[in-house]
Structures are given as structure tokens and as C-alpha cells.
Amino acid sequence: MTRSEHRLAAAFLLVAFVSLFGGALTGLFQALEHAGVDVHPHTPVIRSYYHSLTLHGVLNVLVWTTFFICGFVPFLTARALGRPLASAGLGWGTFWLMLGGLVLAAIPLLGNAATVMFTFYPPLKAHWAFYVGLTLVVVGTWLVLLTLVLTWRAWRAATPGARTPLAAFMALATFAMWTIASLGIAAEMLVMLIPWSLGLVAGTDPLLARVLFWFTGHPIVYFWLLPAYISWYTLVPRQAGGKLFSDPLARTSFLLFLILSTPLGFHHQYTDPGIPVGWKLVHAFLTFAVFFPSLLTFFNVVASLESGARARGGRGWFAWFAKLPWGDPSLAAQVLAMLLFTFGGVGGLINASYNLNLVVHNTAWIVGHLHLTVGTAVTLTFMGVSYWLVPHLTGHALWSRRLALWQVWLWFGGMIVFSNTLHRLGLMGMPRRTMIGAVPYMQPEWKALLPLVGLGGAVLFLSSMLFFLNLLLTWAVSRSPAGVPPEFAEALSGPDHAPAILDRWRPWIVTAFVLIAVAYGPTLLRLALTTPFNAPGFRVW
Amino acid sequence: MAERRGTTIYLYELAWILPSFAIPVGMLVALVVTAFGAGVHLPGNEGRVDPTKVAESALFKTPGVVEIAPGQYEVRMTAQIWSFAPNEIRVPAGSTVHFWATSKDVVHGFLIPKHIVNLMLLPGQVAHAQVRFDTPGEYPIICHEYCGIAHHTMAGKVIVEARR
Numbered sequence: 093m094t095r096s097e098h099r100l101a102a103a104f105l106l107v108a109f110v111s112l113f114g115g116a117l118t119g120l121f122q123a124l125e126h127a128g129v130d131v132h133p134h135t136p137v138i139r140s141y142y143h144s145l146t147l148h149g150v151l152n153v154l155v156w157t158t159f160f161i162c163g164f165v166p167f168l169t170a171r172a173l174g175r176p177l178a179s180a181g182l183g184w185g186t187f188w189l190m191l192g193g194l195v196l197a198a199i200p201l202l203g204n205a206a207t208v209m210f211t212f213y214p215p216l217k218a219h220w221a222f223y224v225g226l227t228l229v230v231v232g233t234w235l236v237l238l239t240l241v242l243t244w245r246a247w248r249a250a251t252p253g254a255r256t257p258l259a260a261f262m263a264l265a266t267f268a269m270w271t272i273a274s275l276g277i278a279a280e281m282l283v284m285l286i287p288w289s290l291g292l293v294a295g296t297d298p299l300l301a302r303v304l305f306w307f308t309g310h311p312i313v314y315f316w317l318l319p320a321y322i323s324w325y326t327l328v329p330r331q332a333g334g335k336l337f338s339d340p341l342a343r344t345s346f347l348l349f350l351i352l353s354t355p356l357g358f359h360h361q362y363t364d365p366g367i368p369v370g371w372k373l374v375h376a377f378l379t380f381a382v383f384f385p386s387l388l389t390f391f392n393v394v395a396s397l398e399s400g401a402r403a404r405g406g407r408g409w410f411a412w413f414a415k416l417p418w419g420d421p422s423l424a425a426q427v428l429a430m431l432l433f434t435f436g437g438v439g440g441l442i443n444a445s446y447n448l449n450l451v452v453h454n455t456a457w458i459v460g461h462l463h464l465t466v467g468t469a470v471t472l473t474f475m476g477v478s479y480w481l482v483p484h485l486t487g488h489a490l491w492s493r494r495l496a497l498w499q500v501w502l503w504f505g506g507m508i509v510f511s512n513t514l515h516r517l518g519l520m521g522m523p524r525r526t527m528i529g530a531v532p533y534m535q536p537e538w539k540a541l542l543p544l545v546g547l548g549g550a551v552l553f554l555s556s557m558l559f560f561l562n563l564l565l566t567w568a569v570s571r572s573p574a575g576v577p578p579e580f581a582e583a584l585s586g587p588d589h590a591p592a593i594l595d596r597w598r599p600w601i602v603t604a605f606v607l608i609a610v611a612y613g614p615t616l617l618r619l620a621l622t623t624p625f626n627a628p629g630f631r632v633w
Numbered sequence: 634m635a636e637r638r639g640t641t642i643y644l645y646e647l648a649w650i651l652p653s654f655a656i657p658v659g660m661l662v663a664l665v666v667t668a669f670g671a672g673v674h675l676p677g678n679e680g681r682v683d684p685t686k687v688a689e690s691a692l693f694k695t696p697g698v699v700e701i702a703p704g705q706y707e708v709r710m711t712a713q714i715w716s717f718a719p720n721e722i723r724v725p726a727g728s729t730v731h732f733w734a735t736s737k738d739v740v741h742g743f744l745i746p747k748h749i750v751n752l753m754l755l756p757g758q759v760a761h762a763q764v765r766f767d768t769p770g771e772y773p774i775i776c777h778e779y780c781g782i783a784h785h786t787m788a789g790k791v792i793v794e795a796r797r
Contacts, residue, residue, distance in 0.1 A: 140782060209779050213740050215684075215756060216781070298740055298755040341646055362675050364753045365760035369677040376664060380657040387653035395645070445664055447673040450751045454742055454777040521746020523777035527785040533773035585642045627684045627756045630739050632714050632781030 096180045097170050102485045103187055104163025105478070107194065108156050109563065112471075115152035116556040118144045123510070123549020126528050126542050139204045141527040142633055149210035150201060153466055155194060157316040158229060160474050162190065162236050164481065165263045165319050169240055172259035172326075172580060175250075178242030186235040193228025196221050207633040209525065211305065212285070214296045217629030220289035227281045230274050237267040255587040255595060258339055259326040259580060265346040266318040268597070269311065272604055273354045276307025288629065295626045299366045300619045306357035307612065314353040316466050318346070320473035324393045324426060327477075329581035331423045332416055334400025337392050339583035340590035345392070347594065348385035351604040352378060355611030362449045371615055372446065378611060379444040386437060393430065399584065421496035422578075425476025428504040429469050432511075436464030439515070454525075457518020460511040468507050472500070475559055482563050483574035490574075491565035495558055502555035510548025513541050676752055676760050679733075684756035687711055687737045692759065698722050701731075710734040712741040712754045714781050717774060720789035724766060725796050731763045742777035745791060753778065769795040 121131055121144050130141070138144045170177050177183050200206040200219035208216045212223075240263055244256065256264075280301055287293045329336045336342065358375035361367055398412055406412030418424050439461045442448045452458060483490050490496060522528065522538050593599065667673060682690045693711050696718045701707045706728050711718050713736065724730060734743060736754040743752040745764070752760045766772075776787035 142779065142782060142784070145779075213778075216739050297757060299758055302755070338642060338646055361753075363751050365676045365755060365758040366678055366681075369675050372675055373665075373668065377661060380661050380664075383657045384653055387656065388650070391649040391653070441660065445660075446675065447664065447667050447671070450673065450675070450749045453751045454744065454753075521744065521775070523742070523744060523775050525779040525784075526777070531785045531788070533775060533788045533790075585646075624681070624683070624757075630714075630781070632739065 096183070097167055097177060098485050100177075100180075100183045100187060101163040101167040101481070104159050105482070105485070107191060108159035108163065108474075109560065111151040111155035111159065112556065113560060115148050115156060116553055118148040118151070120549055120553040122148060123546050123553075126549075127546025128529055128542065129546070130527075130529055137202060140207070140633065142209075142525075143204050143207045145525060146207045146209050147201065150197075152471075153316075153462075154210055154226070154229075157466065157470060157474075158233065159190070159194075161316070161319045162186070162233060164474070164477060165266065165322070166236060166239055166243075167481075168322065168326075169243060169260045169263040172257040172263075173243060173247040175243070175247055177239055178246055179239065182235065182239050182242070186232050186239065189235065190229050190232035193225045193232065195225070196228065197225025199225075204633070211309070213305070214285065214288070214298055214301050215627045215629045216633075217289060217631055220286060223281055223285045223289055227278070227286065230278060230281075233267070233274065234271055237271050240264055240267055255590070257580070258336075258342060258583075258587065259322055261343060261595075262318065262322045262325065262346050264597075265350050266315065266322070268601065269318070269350045269353050269604075270315040272601070272608070273308050273311030273315065276304045276357075277309075280304035280308075284625075293625065295624075295628055297619075297623045297625050298627055299364065300623050302361060302364060303357070303367070303612075303615065303619060306360040307354065308357075310357045310360060311353040313465060314349055316470045318349060320426075320429070320470050321346075321389060321393075323473055323477050324389075324430065325396075326580050327578045328393070328423065328426050329396035329400060331420060331426075331578050332397050332400030333404050334396055334398070334402070334581070336581045336583040337395035337399065338585040338589075339587045340585060340594060341388055341392050343587075343590055343594045345385035345388040347600050348388075349382070350600050351607060352382040352385070354604065355607045356382065356444075357612075358615075359444045359446075359449070362446060363453050367615060371611075374611060376444060376446045378607070380441075383437075383441060390434070390437075396581070397427065419493070419497070421490075421493055421500050422476045422479040424497060425479065425500040425503075426473050428500060429472035429476065432464050432472075432504065432507060433469035435511075436461060436469055439464065452518050454523060455518035456514045456522045456524050459524045460514030460518060463507060463511045463514070468503070468511075472503055472507075475500070475503070478559075478563065480575075480577050482566055483570075484577040486567050487574050488566050488570040489572040491562050491570045495562050499555050499558040499562065502551055502558070506548050506551030506555055508548075509544055510552060513544040513548060517541055517545075673749075674763065676762060679759040679761045681757055682735050682759055684735075684737065687735060692733060693735060698724070704728050706730045708732045708734075711737055712743070712776065712787075713737040714739065715776070715783045715787040717743075717776075717787070717789040720774075721792065722774075722789070723792045723794060726769045726793050727765070727767055727796065728793075729763060729765045730791075732761065734760050739780050740778050741780050741787070742775070744775045744777040745772055746775070748772065751777075766791065766793040769793045 200222045206218035206222035208218045288296045325342045356375045356378040358372050359379045401412040401415040404415045406415030687693050699707050736756045741754040748764050750762050750764050772791045774789035
């Protein structure tokens with residue numbers, strides 16, 4: 093590990109934190125709007141509720157996650173392999189490309205010329221710079237895969253015959269999965285949205301665009317989640333004072349994510365016309381299949397936590413849970429993230445259920461769900477990682493452990509109120525992505541619950557500000573040297589127990605493509621051959 | 634000793650893997666049974682309509698409500714920024730309503746809470762849903778997809794009248 097890896101990771105993290113700040117601020121505005129206090133007319137820059145909502149979605153789910161991951165995952169890979177990244181030039185080139193793309197997209201975004209939500213469904217038509225900028229960010233993520241592969245091959249040449257260390261294996265699986273999955277959005281951007289927004293073609297097609305979007309749009313949640321899993325599998329057991337329960341089971345679950353993450357996007361389109369019902373059912377089946385590696389992860393991670401708690405004197409079936417080192421904010425954040433993610437997983441099964449989906453699709457329920465998954469499982473885990481990574485990168489000890497613990501618990505409590513309320517409102521039929529304080533169809537039962545959205549959102553905002561304050565003071569004020577970053581956990585059942593097939597890539601990648609061809613091939617082929625591309629664009633915000 | 638520990642871990646793994654497999658399979662069975670047994674309808678492939686010529690198409694030339702058989706109503710509806718046409722539908726209690734709808738401009742949504750009508754209205758695509766209204770009352774039709782600056786004002790209603 094050289095200084096260059098540290099600086100590169102720090103650069104990515106800095107962009108991620110700035111994005112999260114903007115996302116948190118706009119999030120507060122939306123929560124207050126739902127509670128009856130609309131501050132949007134009094135803010136600079138932000139022109140409307142929907143402008144604010146687009147900023148919130150793009151900054152939080154697209155930028156914060158992606159930049160954090162592209163900083164954290166290569167950093168961890170270099171540590172796991174015990175060698176520098178293959179090319180510092182490639183690493184920095186990737187960073188500047190992604191930052192350039194982000195700035196390009198940010199100009200129309202901030203200027204209200206791309207108020208199309210983070211899903212940018214055409215025929216809402218944003219400024220071309222928005223599409224081109226986001227595409228450059230995606231291309232940057234492919235270059236991160238290239239960095240990981242080159243680094244791994246250099247390690248392999250130097251260490252023939254050794255098992256790939258778990259963290260590096262997981263990093264490669266994550267980025268391989270993502271690169272395959274991102275082909276959908278790349279096609280949507282390059283073939284449809286960019287030529288259309290530049291005026292090179294007159295029309296577009298909403299259905300084909302949505303199919304390509306959700307080809308990437310579901311697996312992108314695994315792209316956010318798997319780096320959190322990497323921390324849960326390879327670092328958290330050690331932080332808890334224990335060992336990873338099973339290394340082979342961990343590898344198995346990541347390979348299953350590699351092959352199963354993509355061929356199931358129709359479960360976001362159950363209510364779309366134009367896709368045969370039979371194919372929707374096939375995607376429902378595959379969505380349930382991807383629940384299997386999630387359950388494997390649940391077992392493995394909880395068993396690892398238990399081994400730590402028992403080593404610290406924990407007893408009983410459940411009482412051991414209290415013996416985890418709760419005084420460590422990095423561990424507390426990630427264990428609380430796991431707890432809420434359990435409910436996110438159950439909610440996800442409901443969304444995936446073909447028939448139950450009709451009750452919740454595009455209601456506030458989905459917003460509640462997304463805040464448990466990307467807003468907690470991912471975000472609170474990344475916050476927990478930041479509590480050791482930022483001190484490590486700056487060389488300064490965390491400014492305040494107590495403040496960090498407050499922050500973590502406030503996020504947990506605020507999210508319970510916020511997310512639970514949104515789930516309930518969704519079941520009552522309240523739509524998502526709607527300026528609910530101004531609707532003509534307000535229901536009394538919604539009105540009674542909406543103040544809780546404002547309360548939960550305000551607590552979450554407070555928590556995020558404490559997070560930024562602590563990191564800022566760590567960098568600027570704290571002068572005691574940083575502690576040692578967490579080491580990788582040993583495994584109770586180590587990599588030697590894993591069958592050799594788990595260390596090969598080609599069979600799994602081929603399987604991934606075959607499943608995608610089966611699940612998406614016929615529909616994509618039919619749409620590609622029959623779509624007339626006759627829908628004109630609209631700028632109606 | 635090391636070998637025994639390995640075996641124990643293997644047994645624990647197995648004790649979790651089997652239910653992890655069985656739980657999703659059980660849920661799938663429940664899903665298929667309800668999908669086909671309970672008559673839940675998802676929209677399928679109902680054909681296309683040119684989004685720039687919706688008003689000239691056979692299906693959407695005259696949006697409105699038509700009684701096609703006793704207790705059976707057909708609603709042909711267009712969605713456009715920021716309204717539904719027709720935006721008020723009156724039917725007697727106990728009616729089954731067949732909705733045929735599309736969008737003339739951007740993507741819209743179509744949600745009737747508590748009646749499990751939940752559709753995306755895409756320009757270029759014909760969407761279909763059917764639902765029975767048993768209880769008299771007024772039910773909002775909500776556009777639940779962001780469709781521009783006045784999205785929140787886009788709504789209609791179904792008025793279910795008591796049978797005399």
C-alpha cells in the first residue's frame with residue numbers, strides 16, 4: 093500500500109460525502125413538505141419540490157453510493173492482496189473521468205434542466221449533458237473493474253496456486269456483476285437517450301427505455317449492497333472480536349449474486365403494459381432465487397457476530413447479542429444496519445411478489461423500502477466504515493467516539509419512525525414522488541401520519557449532520573494519531589474447504605450471460621425488432 | 634479435533650442451507666397459487682398505439698364510459714399532462730369495470746387505492762385492467778408516476794352509486 097492508494101480513496105470519498113450532504117439537505121426539505129411545511133419556495137437554487145427530489149435521488153442513490161464504492165472497494169482489494177493497485181495512472185484517470193462526468197451531469201441538474209428523477213424515464217427529456225455525464229460515470233466504474241482485474245492478475249502471477257483472499261474475490265465478483273448489469277443502461281444511454289437529447293433522432297420509446305433501465309436498475313441495488321456485505325463478511329467479524337463462520341459459503345453467495353442479480357428486472361415492471369405476463373412470472377421466480385444467497389449471507393454474518401460475542405463472554409440463544417462491542421461506532425453502525433435490513437429484505441419479497449406488488453407499486457411503501465435498503469443497510473454501513481477509514485486516511489483519530497455513537501443510534505431511531513410511517517402510508521395508497529401537501533385527493537388517514545415523516549426525516553438529517561461534523565473535525569482538529577484499521581477476519585471454516593470451482597470465473601460469467609439471454613432475450617429481441625421510436629420528448633417541469 | 638470442528642460447521646451450514654432453499658420455494662408455490670387461483674391480473678401485451686395519434690385511434694377516439702353488458706362497463710381513458718379523460722366515472726355498485734388506457738405525452742400512473750388497480754400508462758402502449766366495485770362511495774384515481782411540475786394535481790375519481 094502506497095500513499096497513492098490512500099489519496100485516491102480519499103478523493104473518491106470526498107466526492108461521496110459532498111453528495112451525501114446535498115442529498116441529506118434536500119431530503120430534509122421533502123420530509124418537511126410532507127409534514128406540511130414547504131420550504132422550497134424560500135431556498136436558493138432549488139426551484140421546486142420535484143427539482144429537490146431529483147437532486148435527492150441522484151445525489152444519494154447514484155453519486156454517494158458509486159463514489160464511496162469506487163474509493164472503498166479498490167482500497168480494500170489492495171489491502172487484501174497486500175500489493176499496490178496495478179496502475180496509479182489508471183486509478184487517477186478513472187477518478188477524473190468520473191468527476192468530469194459528474195460535473196457535466198450536475199450543471200443541468202442544478203440548473204433545473206434535468207428534473208427527471210434518478211430514473212429519468214423518457215419521454216421526459218433532460219439536457220443531453222445529464223445523460224452524457226452519467227454515462228461517463230458508468231464508464232468510470234468499468235475502469236475500476238479493469239484496475240481490480242489487473243491488480244489481481246499481478247498478484248496471481250506472484251502467488252501461483254494460492255486462494256484469492258476473500259475480500260479481493262468479493263470485490264471482483266461485485267464489479268464483474270455490475271459491469272454485466274450496466275450493459276442495459278449503457279445501451280439505453282448510447283442508443284436511445286443521448287442521440288435523442290442531441291436531436292439526432294426525433295423519437296424514443298418509453299417501454300424499451302424502461303426495460304433497459306431496469307435491466308440495470310435492479311442489479312444496481314446489489315452493486316450498492318455487495319460492498320456493504322464485503323465489510324460485513326471480511327471485517328465486521330473481526331471488529332466483533334470473532335471469526336468469519338464460513339469462507340466457502342461466503343464465496344458461494346457472491347457467485348450466486350454474480351449470476352442471479354440481473355435476469356429479474358421485470359419485477360419493477362409488473363404494472364407495465366407491453367410485457368407478457370409469463371415473462372413477468374419468470375422474473376418473479378428468479379427474484380425469489382436471489383433470496384437464497386441473501387439468506388446464506390444472513391446466516392453466515394450472524395453466526396460470525398455470535399462467535400465474536402461468545403468469545404467476549406456472551407451466553408444464551410439471544411442474550412449474546414448484548415455482548416457485542418457496542419461502544420465501537422463502526423461496529424454499532426453496521427450491526428444496526430443489518431437489523432433494519434432484515435425488514436428491508438422482507439419488504440423486498442413483498443415487492444417481488446407478482447400479486448402483492450399491485451398494492452404497493454409506486455406508493456410511499458417503496459420509498460420506505462428504499463430507505464431501509466440503500467438508505468440504511470448501505471448508507472449506515474458506509475458510515476460505519478467511514479469511522480475507521482477516514483481516520484486511517486487522514487492519520488487522525490476519530491474526533492469523538494461518543495458523538496459517532498449518538499449519530500448511529502439517531503439514524504437507527506429516525507429511520508424506524510420514517511420508514512415505518514412511509515410503509516404504512518403506502519399501504520393506504522399514498523403515491524410516491526408526489527408533492528403530497530398540495531394534492532386534491534388528500535385522505536384523512538394519510539394526514540394523521542404525515543407529521544411522523546417530517547419527524548423521522550428531521551432526525552435523520554440531524555444524524556447526518558453529526559456524521560459530517562465528526563469527520564470534518566477529525567480531519568481539521570483531531571491531532572492524536574489514528575488507531576490501527578480493522579484487520580481481515582480469519583475464518584472458522586477457511587478457503588481450503590472451498591471446492592476449486594469457487595475460484596474460477598469463466599463458468600460463472602458464462603452462466604450469468606445464459607440466464608440473462610433466457611430471461612431477457614425474447615422480450616428484448618421482440619422490442620428491438622418492432623419498436624417504432626415515435627414518442628416525442630417533453631420538458632414539463 | 635480440527636476435523637471434528639470442520640464437520641460441525643458443515644452440519645450447521647447444511648442446517649441453514651436447506652431451509653434457505655425451502656423458504657423461497659414455499660413462497661413461490663404460494664405466489665403461483667394466488668396468481669392463478671385468486672384471479673390476480675397483471676397487464677400484459679395489449680398492443681400499441683401511436684402516441685402522436687391517440688385521438689385518431691379506434692380505441693381512444695371517444696374516451697368515456699360505456700355499458701357493454703348488464704353490470705359490465707368499459708372505460709376508454711387517455712392520460713395527459715395533467716389530467717385523465719374522462720376524469721369522473723359513475724357506475725352502480727356491483728359493476729365490473731374494464732379500463733383501457735394510454736398516455737398522450739409522458740409516462741403517467743393509474744392507481745385506485747383499495748381496489749388494487751395499479752397500472753403504468755406509457756405513451757405507445759395500451760394498458761388494461763378490470764376491477765369490480767361493490768361498495769358505494771367516491772374513490773380517487775391517482776397518477777402515481779412523476780409527470781412534471783403539476784404531477785400532484787393529476788387525479789380523477791370513480792363514483793360508485795348505490796343501486797336503487
